[in-house]
Structures are given as C-alpha cells and as structure tokens.
Amino acid sequence: MLETINLSKSFKGKKVVQDLNLYLADGESVGLLGPNGAGKSTTISMISTLIKPTSGRITMNGVNAIDKPGEIRSVSGVVPQELALYQELSAYENLKFFGSIYKLRGKELAKAIQQALEFVGLDDRKKDLVRTYSGGMKRRLNIAAALLHRPQILILDEPTVGIDPQSRNHILEAVRTLNQQDGTTILYTSHYMEEVEQLCDRLYIMDHGKVIAAGTKEELLRILSTEDKIKVEVNKLDEAFVEQVKTIEGVHKIEVTELQLKIIAAKGSSLISKLVHLTEKHHIQLLNFQTETPSLEDVFLHLTGRTLRD
Amino acid sequence: MRSFIKKDLLIFLRDWKELLTVLLLPIVLVVVLNFAFAGLFDSDDEVTMDLQLAVVNQDNESEVLGQLKERLVRDAAFEEQEAKMVAEAAEEIKPVQLLLDYLESDDVKEWVTVHHLEEKAAAEKVNEGDLDSMLIIPQGYTADSLYANITGEPPTSSLIYKIEEETTTSSALQQFIQGFIEQLNYQFAIQEVTDGTGIEAALPKGGLEDIGTAYDFNMTQYFTIALGALFALFVVATVAMKTGVEIRDHIFNRILLANSHPIRFLIGKMAAAVCLIVLQILFVLLVSHFLMGVFPDRSFVFWVGILLMVVLLAFVLSGLAAIYTAVLLRMTSVDAANGIFMLATLLFGTLGGGFFPIYMLPDWLQQIGTWTPNGLFLAILTEWIQFEDPSTIVQTSLYMIGFFFLFTFIGLALFPKRGKAQ
Numbered sequence: 166m167l168e169t170i171n172l173s174k175s176f177k178g179k180k181v182v183q184d185l186n187l188y189l190a191d192g193e194s195v196g197l198l199g200p201n202g203a204g205k206s207t208t209i210s211m212i213s214t215l216i217k218p219t220s221g222r223i224t225m226n227g228v229n230a231i232d233k234p235g236e237i238r239s240v241s242g243v244v245p246q247e248l249a250l251y252q253e254l255s256a257y258e259n260l261k262f263f264g265s266i267y268k269l270r271g272k273e274l275a276k277a278i279q280q281a282l283e284f285v286g287l288d289d290r291k292k293d294l295v296r297t298y299s300g301g302m303k304r305r306l307n308i309a310a311a312l313l314h315r316p317q318i319l320i321l322d323e324p325t326v327g328i329d330p331q332s333r334n335h336i337l338e339a340v341r342t343l344n345q346q347d348g349t350t351i352l353y354t355s356h357y358m359e360e361v362e363q364l365c366d367r368l369y370i371m372d373h374g375k376v377i378a379a380g381t382k383e384e385l386l387r388i389l390s391t392e393d394k395i396k397v398e399v400n401k402l403d404e405a406f407v408e409q410v411k412t413i414e415g416v417h418k419i420e421v422t423e424l425q426l427k428i429i430a431a432k433g434s435s436l437i438s439k440l441v442h443l444t445e446k447h448h449i450q451l452l453n454f455q456t457e458t459p460s461l462e463d464v465f466l467h468l469t470g471r472t473l474r475d
Numbered sequence: 476m477r478s479f480i481k482k483d484l485l486i487f488l489r490d491w492k493e494l495l496t497v498l499l500l501p502i503v504l505v506v507v508l509n510f511a512f513a514g515l516f517d518s519d520d521e522v523t524m525d526l527q528l529a530v531v532n533q534d535n536e537s538e539v540l541g542q543l544k545e546r547l548v549r550d551a552a553f554e555e556q557e558a559k560m561v562a563e564a565a566e567e568i569k570p571v572q573l574l575l576d577y578l579e580s581d582d583v584k585e586w587v588t589v590h591h592l593e594e595k596a597a598a599e600k601v602n603e604g605d606l607d608s609m610l611i612i613p614q615g616y617t618a619d620s621l622y623a624n625i626t627g628e629p630p631t632s633s634l635i636y637k638i639e640e641e642t643t644t645s646s647a648l649q650q651f652i653q654g655f656i657e658q659l660n661y662q663f664a665i666q667e668v669t670d671g672t673g674i675e676a677a678l679p680k681g682g683l684e685d686i687g688t689a690y691d692f693n694m695t696q697y698f699t700i701a702l703g704a705l706f707a708l709f710v711v712a713t714v715a716m717k718t719g720v721e722i723r724d725h726i727f728n729r730i731l732l733a734n735s736h737p738i739r740f741l742i743g744k745m746a747a748a749v750c751l752i753v754l755q756i757l758f759v760l761l762v763s764h765f766l767m768g769v770f771p772d773r774s775f776v777f778w779v780g781i782l783l784m785v786v787l788l789a790f791v792l793s794g795l796a797a798i799y800t801a802v803l804l805r806m807t808s809v810d811a812a813n814g815i816f817m818l819a820t821l822l823f824g825t826l827g828g829g830f831f832p833i834y835m836l837p838d839w840l841q842q843i844g845t846w847t848p849n850g851l852f853l854a855i856l857t858e859w860i861q862f863e864d865p866s867t868i869v870q871t872s873l874y875m876i877g878f879f880f881l882f883t884f885i886g887l888a889l890f891p892k893r894g895k896a897q
C-alpha cells in the first residue's frame with residue numbers, strides 16, 4: 166500500500182538518505198534497523214509527510230503522497246522518537262487534546278481515550294501529570310497518542326530507547342497485538358536487533374543513509390549461510406596442529422586464544438570430521454565443541470565491518 | 476478550536492511560578508512603588524499649599540437686572556411686571572460677589588491667593604507657571620445662573636476652571652468651588668421660604684465645566700495600569716515560550732500529522748492570549764484597587780470602560796502572540812527566538828512606560844512610547860480615569876484596533892504555508 170521510490174534527502178548538501186526503496190504491504194510488520202545516524206528518523210519523517218524529500222517519490226495506494234500528504238496522514242499514526250507530549254498536562258488531558266485534533270468528539274473520544282490508556286497500561290495513572298511519569302510510562306503514552314484515531318499504519322521511531330525492560334516488553338507486546346489481532350500495518354524503527362527480530366516479518370537494514378540489505382529474517386541470515394563459525398576448546402595446543410587445521414579445505418580464518426580456536430569456514434567443508442581426525446593424530450583431547458548460529462548482528466557486521474551499537 | 480484554547484489555558488495555569496509572576500509581582504510592585512512615591516509627594520504638598528489663582532471676571536454686574544428681566548419675559552413667558560419683581564429680588568443674591576467673598580474668606584485665604592486679571596494675561600501666567608490655575612466667570616454668568624435657578628432649567632453658561640498641572644491643592648479648590656455652587660442654591664432656598672415670591676430653587680446641573688481635570692490622576696493609578704500592561708507583555712512572551720516548547724518537543728508535528736489546519740493552532744494561541752491577558756490585568760487592577768483604593772468612588776460606567784479597554788489591549792497583544800508564534804515556526808533555534816521575544820518585551824515595556832513613568836523620558840521618546848501597545852493603553856486609560864468621557868478616547872481606541880489588525884496580519888503573513896517551513 167505504501168511505497169518509496171529512490172527516496173533521498175540532503176541537509177545543506179549532506180546526503181542523509183540516499184535512493185531508498187521500501188514498501189509496506191497491508192498488515193505487514195516491517196522493521197527498519199540501523200545504527201544511530203543511519204537516517205532512520207529522516208526516512209520516517211519523509212514517509213509520515215513531515216518533511217519533503219529532496220528527490221524520489223512516495224506513493225500511498227498509488228497516489229503521490231508528497232503532493233497529497235492527507236493520503237498518508239489520514240490513515241497513519243506516528244510515534245515520534247521524541248516524547249511529543251505536554252508535560253504539564255495529565256495523560257488524560259494529553260489524549261483528549263490529541264484525540265480532538267483528529268476530530269474525535271464526545272463519547273467516541275472518551276472511548277478512544279479509555280481504550281488507548283488500557284492498551285498501554287496507564288489507566289490507573291491517567292490523572293497524573295506527564296511530568297511525574299517514568300521514562301517508560303512517557304514512552305507508552307507517546308504511543309497511545311498515536312492510536313486514538315485507529316490508524317491502519319502505525320509508524321514507530323525507536324519507541325523503546327532508554328526504558329526499563331518491563332515497559333519495553335509491554336510496548337513490544339502491544340505492537341505485536343496491534344499487528345496480529347487488529348491487522349495494523351507496522352513500520353518499526355530501531356537500533357536493537359532483538360526487537361526487530363522478534364516483531365517483524367520483514368526488515369530493512371540501513372547504514373549511512375542507504376539500505377544495505379532487505380528481506381525476511383531468514384533471507385538476511387542466508388547472507389551468512391555460506392559460512393560456518395565453530396568454536397573449539399582443547400586440552401593442549403601445538404603449532405603443528407594449528408598449521409594443519411589451516412590447511413583444511415574451506416577454512417578461511419582461525420583465531421587462537423590460549424586453548425581455544427575460532428574457525429570460520431565455508432559451509433559443507435566437512436570441517437568437523439577432519440578436525441576430529443586431526444586431534445587424534447596429534448594426541449589432543451577435544452574438550453568442547455560449538456557451532457555458532459549467526460545473528461542479524463553478524464549480518465550487519467558482515468556487511469559493514471561494524472557492530473550496530475558502537 | 477475549543478480544545479486548542481483549553482490546552483493553552485490549562486498549560487499556562489499549571490505553571491504556578493509564571494502565574495505568581497504575572498499576577499502577584501505587579502501588585503507587589505504597585506504597593507512598593509506607591510509607598511516610595513507617596514513619601515515624595517507628601518513633602519511636595521506642604522510646599523505648594525499656597526495656590527495662586529487667577530480670577531477673570533467677564534460678567535458686568537450693572538447689566539444683570541436688564542438681562543434677567545428680558546429673558547424671563549422672552550423665554551419663560553413672565554408678565555413684564557412679574558418679571559421685574561422677580562429679577563429685582565434675585566439680583567440681590569449677587570452670586571459672583573458671593574463667590575469672590577468666598578475665595579477671600581478666612582478659610583480659603585489661607586491657601587488660595589486670588590489675582591484679578593484679564594483672560595489673556597491670566598492664561599499667559601498660568602501657562603508660564605507663575606500661577607497655578609484660573610477661574611473664568613463668563614459674560615452673562617450671573618443672569619444665566621439666576622435665570623436657571625428661577626426656572627429650574629439647566630444653565631447655559633458655566634464657570635470655567637483651568638489648571639496647568641494637576642496637584643492635590645488645585646483639585647481641592649475645584650471641590651470648593653463645587654461646594655460654593657451648592658451653597659448658592661441653598662441661598663435660593665432660603666430666599667424662597669422667607670420671600671414667598673414663588674421662586675423655585677433647583678440644584679444647578681453641570682454648573683461647573685472644567686477643562687483641566689475632572690478626577691484625580693495619581694501615581695498609584697499610574698503604576699497600577701502601567702504594571703498591569705507591562706506584565707501582560709510578559710504573558711504574551713510566556714505564551715510564545717510555551718509555543719516554543721510545543722515545537723521543540725515535536726507536539727506541533729503531531730498537530731500537522733492530524734491534518735488539523737495549522738491556522739487553528741495560531742488562532743487558538745490568540746484566543747488563549749486574549750483570555751489570559753484579560754484575566755491577568757483585571758486581577759491586577761481589582762486586587763490593587765481593593766488593597767489600596769486605587770479608583771475610589773467610581774461609577775459603573777467607569778469600570779465598564781476599563782473592562783473594554785483591557786479587552787482591547789488583550790486583542791492587540793494577541794496579535795503580538797500571533798507574530799511570535801509565526802516567527803517561532805520559522806526559526807530553527809527556539810532559544811534564539813525566545814531571546815528576541817524577551818528583548819521585544821523589555822523594549823516595549825520601557826518605551827511604553829512600564830518600568831518608570833513615561834513623562835520622565837525626553838519628548839521624542841515619549842512620542843515613540845505612545846506607539847507601543849502598552850504605551851497606547853496607558854495613554855487611553857490615563858484619559859479615561861481623568862475624564863470618563865468616551866469622546867476623548869475614541870481616536871486612541873481606533874489606533875488600538877488598528878494595531879490589532881496590523882499585528883494579526885503580520886502574524887498570518889509570516890505564518891509558514893504548510894505549517895512548518897522545510
């Protein structure tokens with residue numbers, strides 16, 4: 166339903182987002198993963214029609230949404246990275262105002278507020294000023310404010326930064342419920358790989374303003390599927406043994422630390438049997454043996470040479 | 476729209492520090508300044524207790540009988556004979572002489588020195604400050620006031636009392652003259668009882684027209700309205716700062732995303748500013764009044780006038796709030812914008828006489844001062860407090876309305892088209 170084509174944004178000549186192609190299908194849950202400064206928020210601002218792209222297109226059900234921002238605004242709810250709340254008003258008063266600007270009135274408004282409050286678990290504190298809330302509670306209210314008009318698309322920009330694990334779980338659970346029970350389309354931005362992994366059907370990995378990989382989790386992991394990572398612990402080590410391991414066909418890299426070997430090798434190189442064979446030959450005892458499953462973190466590392474949180 | 480206004484009001488009212496500042500600080504200042512300046516003027520009063528009064532008598536006593544008789548016959552349908560009798564009886568009263576005697580009486584002589592002068596000479600001396608005030612007895616005054624008293628019609632000519640500078644003494648004299656006229660009526664009443672000539676005595680209406688001052692205008696009143704207006708400027712700056720917070724915290728983006736027309740945001744700000752300013756100034760005026768009796772014994776109409784003027788100022792300042800809001804949406808740095816608004820507030824405040832009495836400034840600065848909203852408000856209220864006469868403030872009020880439209884227009888013109896400039 167929503168699509169961006171070669172979306173780019175420059176600030177004072179500095180390219181912050183470059184040729185970004187992204188689509189959201191109805192009912193999907195899509196993640197946008199990338200380190201700080203990757204251009205995620207800028208992308209979100211363009212998609213939610215707050216800022217105009219320097220070039221490229223955004224379409225909503227085929228309609229140009231840059232000229233007609235109403236197309237997206239009317240069906241989307243945006244949870245900004247910042248806490249866009251009145252600190253001096255209570256949760257209830259905040260939601261009442263935000264609901265009223267979506268032209269909700271009277272009973273309809275009261276019901277929407279009540280549902281949103283219950284949904285994020287703030288019903289019992291609704292009369293307290295936001296100023297007195299914990300970081301997690303503010304984050305949850307920040308989400309509630311975007312739900313009042315029951316949007317078809319919910320766009321969340323790092324909704325869990327800097328909060329306690331309990332609030333974080335609450336938020337993740339709530340987003341999942343929205344997606345799976347209400348069929349809300351989700352665009353979820355984060356630099357926490359685990360969150361995106363847990364929540365999203367499909368994801369885009371961004372770095373330096375560009376999408377460097379996209380697809381389902383499995384598809385992305387397959388980027389690493391040509392390699393195996395094996396950790397071996399032994400009772401003793403000698404030079405000759407290490408040299409011989411290096412000569413095994415398909416081995417790319419070995420890291421030696423005391424009595425530990427980390428081996429990265431091409432998949433299907435029957436590494437394990439050859440290793441066992443070698444240990445016997447050198448009278449070395451194998452103490453521990455572990456193959457590691459690669460994570461999206463490793464995918465990012467593989468693609469950029471950096472970790473997500475540096 | 477209601478929700479926009481409501482949230483702005485709520486946010487302002489929750490900020491108790493700001494509330495204390497704009498509500499209580501001006502009152503505290505009025506009280507303090509009042510005491511400080513009261514000391515100054517008390518000592519002044521003792522020195523100027525001797526009032527130099529010019530009396531210009533343009534009335535010719537020898538013509539009174541003829542004039543009065545003629546008018547009674549012509550205008551009041553008296554028989555010739557009857558008119559002659561009545562006029563002769565009335566002439567005996569000699570109100571001008573009574574007034575002059577009164578001014579020379581021991582009570583009054585203590586603090587009033589009378590100078591008999593021609594009008595031109597008197598006016599010059601008053602202007603130059605040699606004399607404090609002048610009393611003109613116009614031609615035909617005796618005949619007219621007697622005629623008025625006989626027929627019960629309002630007099631057509633009246634005593635003219637002019638003062639150059641308002642002092643307690645000169646306005647006290649005015650009260651004395653008023654008292655004298657009442658006494659004169661008393662004389663008529665006596666006449667009626669003893670003489671039995673059927674002359675009906677009536678209180679003169681508007682027997683005293685004055686060109687100087689009708690009511691006292693004192694420093695306490697000045698401070699009350701000047702500080703009320705000054706802090707109204709602070710209310711506007713605060714409303715703007717809170718708008719800055721809305722923008723910095725991206726709340727304004729939420730409003731844009733709701734597809735709510737951003738002009739509603741602007742108009743909501745203006746309406747909230749009007750409410751807040753009206754409440755704030757009325758609070759300052761009323762509390763000061765009840766604490767210190769700033770406006771004693773004033774009529775209902777007087778207070779209605781005050782209310783209207785306050786509302787007018789609130790509208791003008793809401794226009795200023797619109798400009799601030801539009802500027803905030805255009806500037807990238809909220810803090811820089813707030814700095815500019817504070818400077819503007821201080822500038823308006825100083826020029827408009829908020830920090831010290833405007834007449835202490837040089838003339839050209841005073842001129843500029845009246846072109847600030849608060850300075851204009853001060854000028855209007857000064858007139859109103861003294862004369863309570865709508866005709867004297869029509870023009871200045873129109874300027875205020877002009878200010879409102881000008882400010883609102885600038886605010887709308889500066890307001891970014893899509894709500895926020897990118």
Ligand SMILES: Nc1ncnc2c1ncn2[C@@H]1O[C@H](COP(=O)(O)OP(=O)(O)O)[C@@H](O)[C@H]1O
Pocket residue numbers: 176177181199200201202203204205206207208
């Ligand atoms: N309004 C702006 N003006 C100039 N540079 C900006 C602006 N907004 C973002 N940037 C820059 O764009 C880059 C990407 O920012 P952002 O989209 O916020 O990244 P992310 O949300 O992924 O952390 C950053 O280097 C940031 O400094």
Ligand SMILES: [Mg+2]
Pocket residue numbers: 205206207246322323
């Ligand atoms: Mg961001």
